[in-house]
Amino acid sequence: MRPRFLALALLMAPPVLAAGLTGYADLQAALDAQPGKILTLPAGDHHISRKLVLRGDGAGLVGPGRIIQENPDEPILELDGLKDVLLRDVTLTRAPGKTVARKSALLAIRCAYLRIDQVRILDNQSPTGALALRECRFARVTGCLVRNYMRVSVDDRTHSPDWGYAFNCTDGTGIQVTASQGTLLEGNTVVEEIHRPTEALKKEHQLGVWTKKNPIKGNLVSQSAWDGGYTDSWQQGSGIVVTSPEASDLTRILGNHIENAAQGIDLHADHVIVAHNVIVNSFMGMKAMHGSRNVLITGNQFVKNALWAIGLMPGAAAHPGQPDKPETANADGGSVISANIVSDFGHGDAHWIWGDERSPFKFDTGQQPDDPPLSDVVIQGNLLHCVGPPRYRYAVIIAGPVDGPKTPRGLRFQGNSLAPGKDGVANRKLPE
Numbered sequence: 474m475r476p477r478f479l480a481l482a483l484l485m486a487p488p489v490l491a492a493g494l495t496g497y498a499d500l501q502a503a504l505d506a507q508p509g510k511i512l513t514l515p516a517g518d519h520h521i522s523r524k525l526v527l528r529g530d531g532a533g534l535v536g537p538g539r540i541i542q543e544n545p546d547e548p549i550l551e552l553d554g555l556k557d558v559l560l561r562d563v564t565l566t567r568a569p570g571k572t573v574a575r576k577s578a579l580l581a582i583r584c585a586y587l588r589i590d591q592v593r594i595l596d597n598q599s600p601t602g603a604l605a606l607r608e609c610r611f612a613r614v615t616g617c618l619v620r621n622y623m624r625v626s627v628d629d630r631t632h633s634p635d636w637g638y639a640f641n642c643t644d645g646t647g648i649q650v651t652a653s654q655g656t657l658l659e660g661n662t663v664v665e666e667i668h669r670p671t672e673a674l675k676k677e678h679q680l681g682v683w684t685k686k687n688p689i690k691g692n693l694v695s696q697s698a699w700d701g702g703y704t705d706s707w708q709q710g711s712g713i714v715v716t717s718p719e720a721s722d723l724t725r726i727l728g729n730h731i732e733n734a735a736q737g738i739d740l741h742a743d744h745v746i747v748a749h750n751v752i753v754n755s756f757m758g759m760k761a762m763h764g765s766r767n768v769l770i771t772g773n774q775f776v777k778n779a780l781w782a783i784g785l786m787p788g789a790a791a792h793p794g795q796p797d798k799p800e801t802a803n804a805d806g807g808s809v810i811s812a813n814i815v816s817d818f819g820h821g822d823a824h825w826i827w828g829d830e831r832s833p834f835k836f837d838t839g840q841q842p843d844d845p846p847l848s849d850v851v852i853q854g855n856l857l858h859c860v861g862p863p864r865y866r867y868a869v870i871i872a873g874p875v876d877g878p879k880t881p882r883g884l885r886f887q888g889n890s891l892a893p894g895k896d897g898v899a900n901r902k903l904p905e
Contacts, residue, residue: 705827853885
């Protein structure tokens with residue numbers, strides 16, 4: 474065969490691995506028969522009604538096909554207890570009319586050295602993470618797209634003595650990492666296009682209205698909120714969340730684009746790098762709490778946030794150490810916030826909810842009496858840029874009385890350019 478005709482024949486031939494998915498009753502049968510192999514999903518739509526499960530270390534599934542889940546009660550793809558799995562270029566989505574789901578699209582449990590690259594997750598509208606990692610080690614999620622992951626839901630907190638009520642909300646998380654170590658989240662796009670916080674959406678679904686409450690007021694609820702039966706915090710979920718305080722560790726969140734989330738990045742973890750991300754039109758840019766220690770927040774763009782751009786604070790999961798073992802404390806701090814740009818604060822979709830009495834930088838006291846105070850944070854070289862009248866009261870708020878036992882301590886502000894709010898740069902003199 475002449476060389477040019479040989480090349481043409483090779484281009485026209487189906488991929489060798491694609492044949493591994495033919496000749497079986499369905500996709501799952503093909504995966505079961507070939508554990509530990511990387512198979513190519515042929516182009517086109519592949520409909521399923523049960524979750525797909527990969528088998529064997531070293532298994533994988535690569536594109537360009539699209540898997541469409543017809544069952545809203547099932548995940549689309551699940552991995553459990555595997556090592557060295559590769560997922561690349563595939564599209565995971567749900568059938569029209571079945572997009573409001575109860576499960577993640579992609580769920581990985583107890584996996585090690587997992588690689589998820591350029592996977593597209595579309596229209597998986599669930600209160601759980603559209604892409605969820607649980608108890609994984611050294612997983613990497615790179616170049617993926619998660620689009621339209623939120624839904625109208627009820628956040629039920631009646632089981633918690635701290636809250637004791639349930640309320641209507643929008644909820645959903647793009648990428649969720651739980652009890653995992655050594656995770657890399659890089660170059661992903663997480664965007665919500667449907668459930669934007671408009672007044673019409675709030676009215677239609679009675680968002681923020683309590684649906685039930687316990688006989689006894691929650692410990693963390695004000696009396697006025699308890700009596701009124703309403704909360705402004707009806708945007709729930711995050712673009713990216715890393716949770717499980719004292720379990721999740723050593724996480725890198727680099728170069729992601731997050732748009733129209735409730736919370737852009739939500740951290741309850743230690744030793745985290747948050748760098749070079751773009752977070753647009755999320756009511757909260759990012760927060761680190763519940764004992765988040767040694768967090769480096771550097772070189773990010775925070776655009777059109779409404780409640781705060783960067784917030785650090787203890788939460789209910791923070792606690793002091795044992796008297797003879799201070800290292801057992803779960804405390805917040807030992808962190809650096811540097812070279813970030815905050816712009817157009819108060820000009821996002823959620824401004825009408827939160828108003829002007831907010832701050833781009835928030836350093837708060839704890840939620841419970843035993844929470845150790847936030848401590849030892851360097852805030853250096855950040856720029857707060859404001860065009861026109863400011864839509865915030867102060868650029869920085871440090872909560873609590875000066876020298877109070879729970880007031881943040883050891884904060885150091887150096888070389889920042891912070892456009893003053895309506896009442897000034899900060900609610901107190903900033904320590905240098």
